[in-house]
Amino acid sequence: MTERPATASGDGGDAGDAGYPTSPDQGETLLALDGLTKHFRNDGGFLSGLTLGRDVDGLVGIDREWVRAVDDVSFEIASGETLGLVGESGCGKSTLARTILQLVQPTAGDVYYKGRNFAEMGREELRRQRRDMQMIFQDPQSSLNPRMKVGRIVEEPMEAHGMLDAEGREARARELLERVGLDPQHYNRYPHAFSGGQRQRINLARALSVNPDFVVCDEPVSALDVSIQAQVLNTMADLQAEFGLTYLFITHDLSVIRHISDRVAVMYLGEVVELAETEELFEHPRHPYTEALLNAIPVPDPRAPGVRGRLEGDVPSPIDPPSGCRFRTRCPELIVPGDYDLTPAEWANVRAFARSVDRHEFEAESELAVRREFFGNAEPDGEAGRIVDEAIARLLTGEWDGAAALLNESFADRSICARGRPDYEVEPERDVDRHFAACHLHRDGTPPD
Amino acid sequence: MTAPLLEVENLRTRFHTPDGVVRAVDGISFTVREGEIVGLVGESGAGKSVAGASLLRLVEDPGRIVGGEVTFKGETLVGFPDGRAEAGDGSGDDADDRWRDDVLSAEAIRRRIRGREIAIIFQDPMESLNPVFTVGGQLREFIELNRGLTQGRARELAVDMLREVGIPEAEDRYDDYPHEFSGGMRQRVLIAMALACEPSLVIADEPTTALDVTVEGQILELVADLQAKYDTSFLWITHDMGVVAEICDRVNVMYLGEIVEQADVDDLFYDTSHPYTEALLDSIPRPDRPVDELDPIAGIMPEAIEPPDGCRFHTRCPDARAVCTEINPDCRPLDDAGRPHRAACLKHESVFGAGYRESDPIENEAAGGFDVGRTEEGTDD
């Protein structure tokens, strides 16, 4: 801790001090992730969200299946900022949060907090750091002990960290209740007497009780009605300004992310695929997945132009994620393999054909019918044309799997998208520092440092 | 203008709970015409689901339809003998003698209407699919029963439907169990089931709320395609104004058991005529543009057991005046609108003539400033 005195206000010596943390210097790196990775052993048989609970130390039993929940994630969060982390269910957001907070052991990679590597901290230091990092969960209902009065709930973390005496804790709890927009008189009530939004405020008060600098918020407003959601979001913004908090704000809701975040990281299947300042990302997305996400949000405006783009297919299993770019099995922009000379229209047709064969979406009645359905406007010739011919021939003899395999290994698997993990800094469109986009469309850009 | 397919008139449904009577649906009226997607939108507890379930008399105990009329294609699904609307004893909605003579029996609704003419899709697909039977088997049986087809023919149709709603390798997936499908795929199966009998009306209760946004996008697009193809009408229940804007033709906004505004979708957003709708629209963060400061709706939703007197929104309404605490406005047509547009707000003085203009503004939660969300009473220790 000693090498960062400016940011050390929230821990250690101030245990007897009921004051609020002073704002750390804005802009300094508070948290840094370096190649953070978390794999779970999948021994639940059928893959479901429930199988993500088992934890192991390192990659021993290689013969087992591993759920690659978080893979090689690196980013930094500056003091006082809100980094939004957005992605669809199962993409690894919550696992990443839990790994950052050391609630589960990382499989690989490091977490630096205020410049210190968690892996190198002793127990006492770890304990102190934990106090400095608090978490707020999605479900305000289940995260509050129903048999405890609100006051006790807020005081509990202070007690656990030996902060203040009983009287001091009570005074602080009452003050915090007021700060989060509740009535301090509610100190003696039980959680059931509160609405969802109020319960989330109790959670906020509880998290803030131990003077954290860093708060991880995992879908904190997702369970709330929109009108209440706005109240809680506003309160969170006020508290951030007042206490100089740094937020990692996790949600699947892009509207909320746009509103609350300074920068946004987009996750897909265990990886961060794009990271940029919020408006840069929303106005100039550079990763096809981000684009698809943004296109998919229903806009509360009946005159909003355009139909939503449709992202095909489902997210693949994190046990055996696609090679190269993990988004490639659904990417509308998959890059044509260098081996073939195809026009964009021909390539689009080949991909649509391959996808439909793979999903067995049609019946192959005759060669002509297939050609007409998929290659009406542009049919590849040369090597690519011969492969398509062969695939159609297989379809007509009922070999769907064979046709799908042929198309796959001849086309998708040869794309650069399947062959290397994309990792690029692109030139930002707006006046911001950096824009990271893990997509080979930007392979002319520079690799990140 | 086509005649309404579904007409709901002053429908009322209550729950008798130990804490008191919940007026979950309290006198709502709306119509759904052929080929229309009509939205029913509102926050949690507004009564949307109960309203949807009441249409087919599917309200569960201790709930009870206590008044109003529902007609569908000229047949009466809910209707009370004159003067007996509130007649209530312990018997549930299935006791057919509660209803007027021309009202369809519970048996007739089950046999002829539900599934065939009016299908329902619920929010949680797992609730509607039996986990111990295969997806295809359930779909086949449903088709067999409701369309009187042979097993073989029903199976073919089931596979066709699965393909039509975009289940990859439909033939192979036919024998899978519900847990082997992702949430989005299960919802597709339910849509297949809902559409299998080519019903005229589908009641969809938050069918995409539990889904990821890209999956929701797929489903909404699918519904739009199918709707265009079969000309099915939808009653779309949701809390999401984005979804409303995206797919609805007309919209009903609910607050505490009542419909407070009813309009074409464009008018609802661009000629908003009820303070609650306005507040709802102002409180949402936008995906399409930055919003500096969200403008939350003050306070919390009051209990449905003892809704506020007068206009139910008056405790949170920024425009509330004294008269609003006395008169509960019904949802009336606004005269200046070119298209049918109704609102239940006394601000429309020329329509209500309740003396709003001369009435004094009142102190309420909306006037409370920074500590919105705080409850009123504060001394219990």
Ligand SMILES: Nc1ncnc2c1ncn2[C@@H]1O[C@H](COP(=O)(O)OP(=O)(O)OP(=O)(O)O)[C@@H](O)[C@H]1O
């Ligand atoms: N089984 C029940 N017993 C008692 N009260 C009930 C029951 N079901 C619903 N209610 C009450 O009826 C009112 C309307 O509920 P309803 O489920 O229709 O709301 P909703 O608008 O669908 O909300 P959500 O958006 O949360 O689904 C609420 O006050 C609710 O508490």
Ligand code: SF4
């Ligand atoms: S790397 Fe290829 S597959 Fe991945 S997002 Fe970019 S274009 Fe699409």
Ligand code: SF4
């Ligand atoms: S009637 Fe009064 S309280 Fe109700 S919405 Fe209109 S202005 Fe607000």
Ligand SMILES: [Mg+2]
């Ligand atoms: Mg509901």
